[in-house]
Amino acid sequence: MTGASPARPAGEPGTAPDAAPDAGPRPAPLLSVRDLRMTFGKRNGVRAVDGVTFDVWPGETLGLVGESGCGKSTTGRMIVRLMEPTGGTVVFAGRDITRLGPRDMRPFRRDIQMIFQDPFASLNPRQTVERIVSGPTRLLDRRGVIELLETVGLGAEHADRYPHEFSGGQAQRIGIARALASRPRLIVCDEPVSALDVSIQAQIVNLLADLQRELDLAYLFIAHDLSVVRHVCDRVAVMYLGRVVEIGSRDAVYNAPAHPYTRALLSAVPVPDPEVELVRERIVLPGDPPSPAAPPPGCSFNPRCAMARDVCRTEAPPLMAHGPGERKVACHFAG
Amino acid sequence: MILRVRDLRVAFPAGTAVDGIGFDLDRGRTLGVVGESGSGKSVSSLAIMGLHREAAVSGSIVFDGEELVGAPASRLRELRGRRIAMIFQDPLSSLHPFYTVGEQIAEAYRLHLRVSRRVARERAVEMLAEVGIPEPRRRAGEHPHRFSGGMRQRVMIAMALSCEPDLLIADEPTTALDVTVQAQILELIRRIQRDRGIAVMMITHDLGVVARVADEVLVMYGGRTVEHAPVREIFRAPRHPYTQGLLASAPRLPAGGAGDSPDPAAGSVAAGGSPDPVAGGVAGPVVKGRLRAIPGSPPSLLAPPPGCRFHPRCARYAAAPDDACVTEAPELRELRELCVLGEVGEVHAGRALRLVGAEGPPAGPVHRTACHLAETRGGSR
Ligand SMILES: Nc1ncnc2c1ncn2[C@@H]1O[C@H](COP(=O)(O)OP(=O)(O)OP(=O)(O)O)[C@@H](O)[C@H]1O
Numbered sequence: 001m002t003g004a005s006p007a008r009p010a011g012e013p014g015t016a017p018d019a020a021p022d023a024g025p026r027p028a029p030l031l032s033v034r035d036l037r038m039t040f041g042k043r044n045g046v047r048a049v050d051g052v053t054f055d056v057w058p059g060e061t062l063g064l065v066g067e068s069g070c071g072k073s074t075t076g077r078m079i080v081r082l083m084e085p086t087g088g089t090v091v092f093a094g095r096d097i098t099r100l101g102p103r104d105m106r107p108f109r110r111d112i113q114m115i116f117q118d119p120f121a122s123l124n125p126r127q128t129v130e131r132i133v134s135g136p137t138r139l140l141d142r143r144g145v146i147e148l149l150e151t152v153g154l155g156a157e158h159a160d161r162y163p164h165e166f167s168g169g170q171a172q173r174i175g176i177a178r179a180l181a182s183r184p185r186l187i188v189c190d191e192p193v194s195a196l197d198v199s200i201q202a203q204i205v206n207l208l209a210d211l212q213r214e215l216d217l218a219y220l221f222i223a224h225d226l227s228v229v230r231h232v233c234d235r236v237a238v239m240y241l242g243r244v245v246e247i248g249s250r251d252a253v254y255n256a257p258a259h260p261y262t263r264a265l266l267s268a269v270p271v272p273d274p275e276v277e278l279v280r281e282r283i284v285l286p287g288d289p290p291s292p293a294a295p296p297p298g299c300s301f302n303p304r305c306a307m308a309r310d311v312c313r314t315e316a317p318p319l320m321a322h323g324p325g326e327r328k329v330a331c332h333f334a335g
Numbered sequence: 336m337i338l339r340v341r342d343l344r345v346a347f348p349a350g351t352a353v354d355g356i357g358f359d360l361d362r363g364r365t366l367g368v369v370g371e372s373g374s375g376k377s378v379s380s381l382a383i384m385g386l387h388r389e390a391a392v393s394g395s396i397v398f399d400g401e402e403l404v405g406a407p408a409s410r411l412r413e414l415r416g417r418r419i420a421m422i423f424q425d426p427l428s429s430l431h432p433f434y435t436v437g438e439q440i441a442e443a444y445r446l447h448l449r450v451s452r453r454v455a456r457e458r459a460v461e462m463l464a465e466v467g468i469p470e471p472r473r474r475a476g477e478h479p480h481r482f483s484g485g486m487r488q489r490v491m492i493a494m495a496l497s498c499e500p501d502l503l504i505a506d507e508p509t510t511a512l513d514v515t516v517q518a519q520i521l522e523l524i525r526r527i528q529r530d531r532g533i534a535v536m537m538i539t540h541d542l543g544v545v546a547r548v549a550d551e552v553l554v555m556y557g558g559r560t561v562e563h564a565p566v567r568e569i570f571r572a573p574r575h576p577y578t579q580g581l582l583a584s585a586p587r588l589p590a591g592g593a594g595d596s597p598d599p600a601a602g603s604v605a606a607g608g609s610p611d612p613v614a615g616g617v618a619g620p621v622v623k624g625r626l627r628a629i630p631g632s633p634p635s636l637l638a639p640p641p642g643c644r645f646h647p648r649c650a651r652y653a654a655a656p657d658d659a660c661v662t663e664a665p666e667l668r669e670l671r672e673l674c675v676l677g678e679v680g681e682v683h684a685g686r687a688l689r690l691v692g693a694e695g696p697p698a699g700p701v702h703r704t705a706c707h708l709a710e711t712r713g714g715s716r
Pocket residue numbers: 040041046048066067068069070071072073074075224292
């Protein structure tokens with residue numbers, strides 16, 4: 001989270017299968033998602049994820065933001081293979097894992113872990129913390145579990161307790177310990193702090209930042225809270241209705257948003273400062289986010305976009321390079 | 336003054352959820368109530384609405400000159416919906432799935448005002464239009480499940496306002512909504528408040544929402560008020576270590592995208608003032624990637640810590656432990672201007688601006704805080 005340098009080898013001896021054939025001295029992405037798709041339902045399917053492409057580099061945090069239902073969680077679940085994509089590829093450490101069977105997938109399951117929004121729903125209420133953290137395959141012995149609990153700010157005294165005995169913040173720490181047990185290189189964090197109180201959110205954000213530095217983890221950080229994302233991410237991807245509409249370095253996206261939707265999104269976020277709120281310019285978008293079951297033709301943002309012209313109602317804009325900083329934007333009239 | 340609350344207590348068999356809060360609220364003004372989950376925000380608002388069954392409510396709630404604590408249930412029913420309206424976080428749970436949206440608004444209206452069905456239906460359509468539902472006449476005939484989350488909240492607001500209430504209590508009305516829809520709803524509440532001059536009690540855990548809509552702010556912790564002040568004071572010169580910690584731990588966007596500079600708020604406070612490293616300061620995040628977290632977790636209602644309920648997490652106490660913090664509950668006390676003027680050297684930009692600024696002295700309550708050490712050097716910021 002602290003702007004980790006991307007100049008690390010793509011693989012660590014022993015954990016990675018093989019690096020990309022042409023990796024050479026150039027760092028390779030740890031995760032490459034290409035044209036990923038998920039359509040729910042056979043006929044008139046809901047295109048929840050509609051061609052998503054991005055990379056995550058070793059040791060970095062990529063934020064994935066957007067409004068409810070835009071496909072963030074579905075994207076995350078396909079990457080950890082909780083869900084089979086209906087199209088596109090997921091390449092991890094140079095290897096296409098999209099269609100690996102359970103056996104071939106096993107080493108990658110260790111490399112890619114996930115933590116969830118609702119810490120309680122994701123912990124088995126009938127298992128002790130020790131069982132939960134050591135996992136179904138008993139990856140760790142008791143000592144290992146206790147060590148890990150200490151890493152996440154809990155202690156040996158918590159090992160024999162059950163999830164209901166913990167607060168939300170503590171339960172999230174348990175979820176993080178469980179994710180760390182297999183020594184992953186990438187963690188998909190799906191709204192890891194959204195359910196927590198402000199003061200506890202900060203504790204978990206700090207824990208994730210410390211772990212990243214110590215363990216050289218990469219995060220795909222899914223969240224709808226743009227203030228938190230700005231704080232933790234190196235790069236940010238903004239999704240709208242199943243697609244990435246803007247992606248780039250955090251500063252490029254936050255300081256000079258190029259897509260009209262990104263601009264509106266950022267201007268809508270309330271800032272905890274009454275004097276700023278008083279004078280701040282706000283773009284209040286009309287209408288609601290459309291449903292992926294019936295996306296508007298052309299640019300799916302066009303019904304809410306103040307800049308929309310005829311071409312926007314007929315042609316979907318591709319995600320294209322825009323200015324410096326490896327930023328890409330999907331808008332016919334990107335500013 | 337439309338609402339005057341004094342020493343409000345709400346005790347459940349399991350424990351006391353609200354332990355003595357008080358405030359005044361005028362017409363046309365918005366009180367923001369902030370605090371973490373379980374701090375007693377909803378329990379307080381339900382008490383004002385007279386909606387507690389198993390709880391013992393004591394203290395005083397005076398609405399437009401009339402005492403509501405101990406008032407007969409029938410009287411509370413009359414006021415509820417008619418003069419005091421409420422909207423909740425989850426609009427779907429307060430809408431009936433079998434009736435059309437128009438029927439529900441009309442029914443709510445007819446419950447309080449003796450008008451014909453036809454007049455009530457017209458009123459419903461009018462209200463839907465007022466809250467910005469497109470094609471209100473057609474949409475009035477639809478069932479709630481056809482509406483998005485934001486539109487349902489608009490429907491709830493239409494229903495709440497149909498009888499022209501004097502007080503609107505909004506309990507986390509935008510927490511379940513997307514940020515662009517939240518912006519719409521906050522805008523709507525503000526417009527309606529301005530047009531009709533109603534008083535609003537806005538309950539939220541989001542400091543940004545408070546900064547946007549509130550005139551004054553009540554910060555709750557463990558069922559008690561820890562700080563109460565005009566909104567600028569809360570954000571510019573928070574006095575309670577909990578308020579300071581909350582502000583410091585909340586990540587924020589830079590204002591107006593002016594580069595990735597340190598937070599503007601941090602700048603203006605730190606520049607002229609005496610950042611208080613002990614209290615964590617309000618200077619916002621310093622180390623990138625890390626936030627200034629408040630350690631520990633909120634107190635349990637069943638076994639609240641003795642003395643000041645915040646002491647196990649308090650940086651000010653940790654830096655200068657004082658027995659009073661663990662033995663005595665601090666009272667909510669007014670911060671005297673004098674004590675600020677006395678330390679002119681420490682006066683920071685925000686405060687100086689307030690004293691000499693064009694807008695004159697701020698309206699609303701005086702600045703009150705509940706901390707034994709509020710006036711010690713380490714505490715006054
Ligand atoms: N199992 C499913 N069957 C059918 N539709 C689904 C399923 N899972 C998700 N969807 C739909 O796919 C779209 C994307 O859902 P997803 O959960 O990925 O959104 P999200 O961006 O994570 O939203 P949120 O911010 O609310 O978590 C939504 O329209 C959702 O209703």
